[in-house]
Amino acid sequence: MPALNHSSSTITTCILIGVEGLEDAHVWLSIPFCAMFVLPFLGNSLLIFIITKERSLHQPIFLFLAMLAAADLMLCTTTMPKMLRIFWFDAREIAFESCVTQMFIIHFIFVAESAILLAMAFDRYVAICDPLRFSTVLTPMWIAKISAAAVLRAFCLMASLTFLLRLPFCRPNIISHAFCEHMSIARLACADITLNIWYGLTVALLTMGVDTVLNAVSYVLILPAVFRLPSKDAQAKALGTCGSHVCIILLFYVPAFFSIFAYRFAAKSIPHPVHILLANLFAIVPPMLNPIVYGAKTKHIRELVLNPVSSRWR
Numbered sequence: 001m002p003a004l005n006h007s008s009s010t011i012t013t014c015i016l017i018g019v020e021g022l023e024d025a026h027v028w029l030s031i032p033f034c035a036m037f038v039l040p041f042l043g044n045s046l047l048i049f050i051i052t053k054e055r056s057l058h059q060p061i062f063l064f065l066a067m068l069a070a071a072d073l074m075l076c077t078t079t080m081p082k083m084l085r086i087f088w089f090d091a092r093e094i095a096f097e098s099c100v101t102q103m104f105i106i107h108f109i110f111v112a113e114s115a116i117l118l119a120m121a122f123d124r125y126v127a128i129c130d131p132l133r134f135s136t137v138l139t140p141m142w143i144a145k146i147s148a149a150a151v152l153r154a155f156c157l158m159a160s161l162t163f164l165l166r167l168p169f170c171r172p173n174i175i176s177h178a179f180c181e182h183m184s185i186a187r188l189a190c191a192d193i194t195l196n197i198w199y200g201l202t203v204a205l206l207t208m209g210v211d212t213v214l215n216a217v218s219y220v221l222i223l224p225a226v227f228r229l230p231s232k233d234a235q236a237k238a239l240g241t242c243g244s245h246v247c248i249i250l251l252f253y254v255p256a257f258f259s260i261f262a263y264r265f266a267a268k269s270i271p272h273p274v275h276i277l278l279a280n281l282f283a284i285v286p287p288m289l290n291p292i293v294y295g296a297k298t299k300h301i302r303e304l305v306l307n308p309v310s311s312r313w314r
Contacts, residue, residue: 011169011188014099018086019280020176021273030087036284037080043291044069044076050304057300060138061127064120065294067147071113072287078105079283083178096173099180100165106283107182108158110256111203114211115150117249121218124245128238129225157203164199167191176272178280204260212253219246244293251289255282 018026051057051066082102085091094102126134161182167189175184186196219242226238259279262270294301 011096011173013173014094014096014180014185014188015092015174016082016086016094016178016180017092017174017176018083018178019273019276021271022277026087026090030084033080033087033280033284034084036288037076037084040072040076040284040287040291044073044287046305047291047294047301048073050301054304060123060143061120062301063143064116064123067150068113068116068120068290071109071116072290075106075109075113076284076287078102078109079179079280083280086178094180099175099185100162103180103182103185104158104162106179107161108154111154111157111207112150113252114208115146115153117245117252118211118214119146119150120245121215121249124242125218125222128222128229128242153207157207161200161203164196167193177276179283181279201260204257208253208256212249215249241298244298247293248286248290251286255285258282 017023019029022029047069048066051062051069079102082091082094123138126137130137165182165185167186168191169188170190171188173188175188177184182196182200186193222238222242226235226242229235229238255278259275259282262275
């Protein structure tokens with residue numbers, strides 16, 4: 001992450017409140033959040049292990065799925081350990097540089113994951129609408145280029161977003177959140193943060209907004225092709241695969257846009273505990289459900305997981 005020069009800042013540490021207004025319930029909240037941390041950690045780790053070890057899964061859709069699992073693993077390990085420390089031990093203090101680093105990683109993962117979901121939609125489009133060209137279009141070189149472009153786009157945009165935090169900080173160093181987020185840090189400044197508000201919104205609309213539109217377009221083009229497939233079994237298989245992907249897309253984008261717009265334009269109309277809980281769930285629910293949805297709906301992965309278990313049981 002690019003170094004942040006905050007020589008004009010008087011802040012060296014920040015205080016994360018957790019779920020403001022529900023401090024007395026932090027211990028009880030930790031139970032479901034701890035479970036939701038363990039599940040995605042184990043599920044995504046298992047998914048990466050299986051795809052890495054099984055050569056038959058070294059196909060574009062599974063390679064993109066491994067990238068999605070890696071991004072989810074980074075997201076939950078970046079947010080949840082600190083959140084659980086707040087819930088269990090009231091360990092709310094975090095160094096300013098660590099807070100900015102956490103912010104950078106979280107936003108970086110969101111933008112990169114949006115690009116991965118778009119790449120998976122493109123993979124399905126080519127596989128269903130133009131299967132004869134699939135092996136020539138999605139070559140290992142093109143997959144590497146798509147992955148590099150996703151990482152480079154996320155890094156450049158988040159580096160510029162981090163640069164906008166070169167602000168004079170003179171307000172109380174209290175962040176009413178369970179993790180560090182761009183606007184929550186910017187609101188600690190005693191300077192005009194209009195640029196931060198609109199630049200962050202513009203970045204979100206030009207990345208996740210455009211990706212959402214392109215995802216929708218790809219499935220509008222895919223559906224007619226699915227119903228033109230010759231057999232009912234092929235149609236059901238294609239619809240099952242696409243349906244899983246659409247569910248993941250909705251789980252990712254709907255809470256993301258709610259959080260983006262609510263934090264900027266409806267902060268006073270939405271109860272603060274509700275907003276914080278939804279933001280926390282947004283950071284942990286998609287990583288928890290992605291391996292379940294894809295693992296359960298993908299026959300090959302399901303068999304690789306269940307066969308050793310059933311063989312040992314017998």
